[in-house]
Amino acid sequence: MINGLAFFIGFRFSYGKSQSGIASLIAILSTFGITLSIAVLIISLSAMNGFERELNQRILSVVPHGELEPVNQDFTEWIALLSKIEKVSGVVAAAPYIRFTGLIEHGSKVLALQIKGIDPKLESRVSALSSYVKREAWKNFLPNKHQILVGQGIVNSLSLKLGDWITIMIPSCHMEDQILHPKYIRLQLIGILNVNGILNHSLAYIPMEDAQKLLCIGSNITGIAIKAKNPFEADLLIRQVGEVTNLYVYLHSWIGTYGYMYHDIQMIRTIIYLSIVLVIGIACFNIVSTLIIAVQDKRRQIAILRTFGATNSLIRSIFIWYGLLLGGVLGSLAGTIIGSFIAFKLTSIVKIIEKLTGCHFLSGDVYFIDFLPSEVKIFDVAIIFMTSIALSLLASWYPARKASRLLPAKALSLQ
Structure with missing residues (x-):
């Protein structure tokens, strides 16, 4: 019951019309930043998955995995x-x-x-x-x-x-x-x-x-x-x-000739994940600013809740839900949906852009494939979504804790 009440009040705080202009602007920017970061991360990782799939299905299906050649x-x-x-x-x-x-x-x-x-x-x-x-x-x-x-x-x-x-x-x-x-x-x-x-x-x-x-x-x-x-x-x-x-034979394997492609894909995947997670983290921690401003705006509501017997844990839960609903859940869901949709259609989208611009992004005489592949993996999408929610939860903790320690008399005296 307490959790349901905290969610309901947090929802009203998040999407009610009582927020100040600056709080609303910061909340919108935070949500947009999370959405964009998650979408870019899903698209980037899907492209890396596509390159790895094409390496396995094209290169490794055509070139020999190993070769023996006589010496003398x-x-x-x-x-x-x-x-x-x-x-x-x-x-x-x-x-x-x-x-x-x-x-x-x-x-x-x-x-x-x-x-x-x-x-x-x-x-x-x-x-x-x-x-x-x-x-x-x-x-x-x-x-x-x-x-x-x-x-x-x-x-x-x-x-x-x-x-x-x-x-x-x-x-x-x-x-x-x-x-x-x-x-x-x-x-x-x-x-x-x-x-x-x-x-x-x-x-x-x-x-x-x-x-x-x-x-x-x-x-x-x-x-x-x-x-x-x-x-x-x-x-x-x-x-x-x-x-x-x-x-006496010479021994060759595909790793010596084409292995660098696989290692490059893994390295770029790691770099992309780390860099975009940092961007998501920065966007999520904008929630801290939003919630601190919201705590100042909601001093009167907090005092009234205190008067009705709201406990520290209830106030804290309200503002944690407030932060999650304001940026984490909305931004994460929007980013996941947009990123997954673009990732599924990435190859077709790039081909359309190439036709419109007349510029070919991947040249067949330089790269091992001449198109931009994509493969969406549910596990990657789930990890990205949960990471974003976890960072949003972490960012909401300090402002929620500060709100739970606000005294009613002090809050009303500052109105």
Whole structure:
């Protein structure tokens, strides 16, 4: 009953018409500050969640989690080696590849990049490349047909379209004590890979058998790609795989090449959370000013409540509810609703702004994705909301305590 009465009186104090102009202005500014801070925090954390999701679903689904490459020996017996590697705990699958550098020429445009020879069937076990190929190109990607798959960024740079024939210049087969001219080959573009990011500018694939013939390496391969059950343990796993092979090999993991992206996302997430929580704290502590002014304005009402037998705890509860309802609850709810709505529509909103301004925020040849992603997590929203309420409660405690110690005779004498 006492708590209900405190809430009712606190509600009347908060939204009644008896507040002074300065108190109302400070209350409005405090509520607006809390609303804005919470909305920005939810949007920012949702964007970081979106980047992390895209890193996991795009980058880690396309690039190998680990790679083994021989130091001085050939990988001619790689078929037997695959079975050994896949028996290592934590390894999902392994696939061979051949990597070499070439120049792609189309018309008057030339582009240097690394080309990868793969076995489409084995590659599908370690990579989700097939899901990013337009049309049915992956099924038709077969050896001995002079075919190539390239990324969307390369297609845009060279002004290519499906079905075009492109010229690739690669080193000639090595012969001792001879200087040979480069080898020119013609390949047809049968598929375009679109991962919506920096990988679009570095992806080029041909069938592994074709790569072996072009490089005159017989059944040899460049290395073995590995897919890990837990990508974030790739460094440890790749060492275990290296020990199983009993060969001198170079060991690489995605953490060495793309791990900085994940660490940057985590660091920015922490910085955003700390900075915006401080802003929320500043906005919440404006409630202190509002309540101190309110205590001075409500001296007469406090004295009347005292006359009717209100206890210190009741007066204190009234002003705690006053502070929570005035800034904490209203500002927190408004900020949570506005921030969550914008976060859900963030990608679409940014695309509309890009069309209106003609400015592309994330360039695909610089960042690992070319759009601003967003993912709203209920846990993050709940933590932000509860943090705001807790800070509002803390800010309301001192003015409420001061109001509870106000004596009726002194309050009335100051009127």
